Amino acid sequence: xxxxxxxxxxxxxxxxxxxxxxxxxxxxxxxxxxxxxxxxxxxxxxxxxxxxxxxxxxxxxxxxxxxxxxxxxxxxxxxxxxxxxxxxxxxxxxxxxxxxxxxxxxxxxxxxxxxxxxxxxxxxxxxxxxxxxxxxxxxxxxxxxxxxxxxxxxxxxxxxxxxxxxxxxxxxxxxxxxxxxxxxxxxxxxxxxxxxxxxxxxxxxxxxxxxxxxxxxxxxxxxxxxxxxxxxxxxxxxxxxxxxxxxxxxxxxxxxxxxxxxxxxxxxxxxxxxxxxxxxxxxxxxxxxxxxxxxxxxxxxxxxxxxxxxxxxxxxxxxxxxxxxxxxxxxxxxxxxxxxxxxxxxxxxxxxxxxxxxxxxxxxxxxxxxxxxxxxxxxxxxxxxxxxxxxxxxxxxxxxxxxxxxxx
Numbered sequence: 001x002x003x004x005x006x007x008x009x010x011x012x013x014x015x016x017x018x019x020x021x022x023x024x025x026x027x028x029x030x031x032x033x034x035x036x037x038x039x040x041x042x043x044x045x046x047x048x049x050x051x052x053x054x055x056x057x058x059x060x061x062x063x064x065x066x067x068x069x070x071x072x073x074x075x076x077x078x079x080x081x082x083x084x085x086x087x088x089x090x091x092x093x094x095x096x097x098x099x100x101x102x103x104x105x106x107x108x109x110x111x112x113x114x115x116x117x118x119x120x121x122x123x124x125x126x127x128x129x130x131x132x133x134x135x136x137x138x139x140x141x142x143x144x145x146x147x148x149x150x151x152x153x154x155x156x157x158x159x160x161x162x163x164x165x166x167x168x169x170x171x172x173x174x175x176x177x178x179x180x181x182x183x184x185x186x187x188x189x190x191x192x193x194x195x196x197x198x199x200x201x202x203x204x205x206x207x208x209x210x211x212x213x214x215x216x217x218x219x220x221x222x223x224x225x226x227x228x229x230x231x232x233x234x235x236x237x238x239x240x241x242x243x244x245x246x247x248x249x250x251x252x253x254x255x256x257x258x259x260x261x262x263x264x265x266x267x268x269x270x271x272x273x274x275x276x277x278x279x280x281x282x283x284x285x286x287x288x289x290x291x292x293x294x295x296x297x298x299x300x301x302x303x304x305x306x307x308x309x310x311x312x313x314x315x316x317x318x319x320x321x322x323x324x325x326x327x328x329x330x331x332x333x334x335x336x337x338x339x340x341x342x343x344x345x346x347x348x349x350x351x352x353x354x355x356x357x358x359x360x361x362x363x364x365x366x367x368x369x370x371x372x373x374x375x376x377x378x379x380x381x382x383x384x385x386x387x388x389x390x391x392x393x394x395x396x397x398x399x400x401x402x403x404x405x406x407x408x
Contacts, residue, residue, distance in 0.1 A: 103131065110137055135160045144168050150205050151183070157212070158185045163193040172200035172226055189213050197246070198223040203230040210238045217241065222248040222272065232257030236264035244270035248297065255281040262289035269293060274324060275300035283309045293317035299326040299350065307334040314342045322348040326375065329355065336361035340368060350375035359383045366391050373398055 098106060110118055110132060122132035138159040147170040157164060191213040196206065197220045206227055210216065216239045221227055232253055235242060242265040247253055253276065262268070262285045271290065273282055274297040283304060286296075296317065298305055305328035314320060320343050325331060331354050339346060340361075346368060351357060352375050359380055366374055366387045373395040376384055388396050 106131055107134060107136060110134075115141065133159055139163065141165070142167075146170075150202075153205075154184055154208070157189060157191070157209075160185075160187075160189055160191075162190055163195075164191055165193075165195040166199050166201070167195055167197050169199045169201075171205060172202055184208060185212060189215075191216055193218040195220040196224055196227075197221070200224075200226050202226060203228055206231045207234040210234045214238060215241070217243040218270075219244070220246045221250050222246040224250050225252065228252045229254055229257030229260075232261050236260040240264055241267055243267055244295075246270075246272040246297075247276050248272045248274045250276055251278055254278050255285065258282040259285040259289075262286060267292060270295040272297035273301075274298060274326075280304055283313070287312035287316050291316055292319065294319050295322040296320060297324045298328065299324045300328075302327055302329050306330050307332055307338070310335045311338045314338055318342055319345060321345050324348075324350040325354065326350045326352040326377075327354075329353070332356045333358050333361040336365050340364055344370070346370060347372045349373075351379075352377040353379055355379050363387070366394060 110121065113121070115138070118132050118137055122129040138161045140163040141156060141159070141161040142165045143153070143156070144165065144167045148166070150171050153166065153171065189212045191209075192215055194209065194213065194216060195218075201224070203226075206221075207230065210231075211234070219235065219239070219242060221231070227250060229252075235245070242261075245261065245265070245268060247258070258273065259282070266289070268290055269292055271286065271293060272295075273286075276282075277300070281304070283298070283301065286293075286298075287309060290313075294317075296313070298313075305325065307330075310325070310331065311334075314323075315338075323339065323343070323346065325335070331351075333356075336351075336357055339349065347370055349365060349371065351362070351365075357379075359382070362376065362380060362383060365371070371394060374387070375397055376387075377397050384396060387394065
């Protein structure tokens with residue numbers, strides 16, 4: 001019996017569903033299925049009304065319609081065999097441009113970059129990350145002019161810097177959760193310089209830093225209005241070899257904390273307590289315990305500093321090279337005589353606004369052979385031009401008097 005083939009009744013390319021129908025009898029349907037290579041499927045010659053979704057249905061003239069309709073679920077139709085895509089030959093990975101460079105050369109290149117650029121390089125790959133966090137690239141770490149979470153600081157110092165500068169930053173206003181997230185490095189650090197000048201930071205965080213830095217030599221807390229004596233007690237406990245300490249304008253420390261530092265840190269060469277108004281009474285401690293001082297800043301101790309106390313300090317520290325006594329209003333010509341007679345290595349002196357000193361001792365001070373700079377700002381306008389003229393080697397009234405060596 002011949003099969004009467006009809007054109008496809010429905011082609012839906014968008015949903016990948018195709019319906020092909022032929023009008024044929026049972027024998028022809030079987031032969032067609034075998035020739036097409038289709039597996040037998042369940043069908044009925046006279047379907048019930050509710051079986052309209054079956055593949056076999058009956059027309060009004062009694063002939064059968066064989067329908068092949070694959071669908072996504074594969075419930076009735078026969079799912080065609082998926083075509084196997086040809087195997088792609090494995091592509092050879094190109095060698096990285098830097099793979100032929102030695103580690104030393106890559107580190108040398110990284111050293112020419114800024115630290116934020118090195119941090120960006122650490123995101124390239126695992127190999128670069130390992131190199132970017134090499135300790136030799138982080139000997140000096142500078143964080144300035146920003147608000148930083150304490151946890152980020154302690155994560156950063158895990159790179160073991162030698163010099164850490166956190167200046168003009170705010171680490172103080174953080175809630176308890178952010179503070180408990182701090183994870184301390186497991187090892188002690190090789191940190192030798194710590195600059196926390198003009199930074200709002202809690203005593204707790206400073207003590208944590210100091211506990212990790214037994215080799216600390218230089219500590220700058222100048223302009224810090226949040227640290228208290230608790231920090232100074234930690235300095236005395238953890239940093240006995242401290243060489244330089246700046247407490248300039250650190251208003252919340254007292255003479256009690258300075259006494260603890262001067263007793264324990266006998267190697268102090270540089271000390272600044274200028275304009276630290278809450279340190280009344282610290283002068284005797286400096287005179288009693290500091291014998292190795294070379295740079296001393298006592299400016300702003302308006303009525304506490306006396307001629308006798310100046311004598312005691314310079315007799316205890318004859319190696320002084322720089323002395324700032326600006327705004328010590330009670331000093332007289334006697335202090336100048338002590339300086340000229342005792343300090344044979346003096347290079348920098350500031351006596352600005354010391355109005356009780358007469359002009360004759362100032363001439364004697366200006367003619368000291370070792371003296372390099374002299375500050376007389378706010379007083380002696382009649383003799384300053386003559387001193388500049390006769391002492392050409394002397395720098396008089398320089399704008400920024402360097403009472404202390406640079407901390408950076």
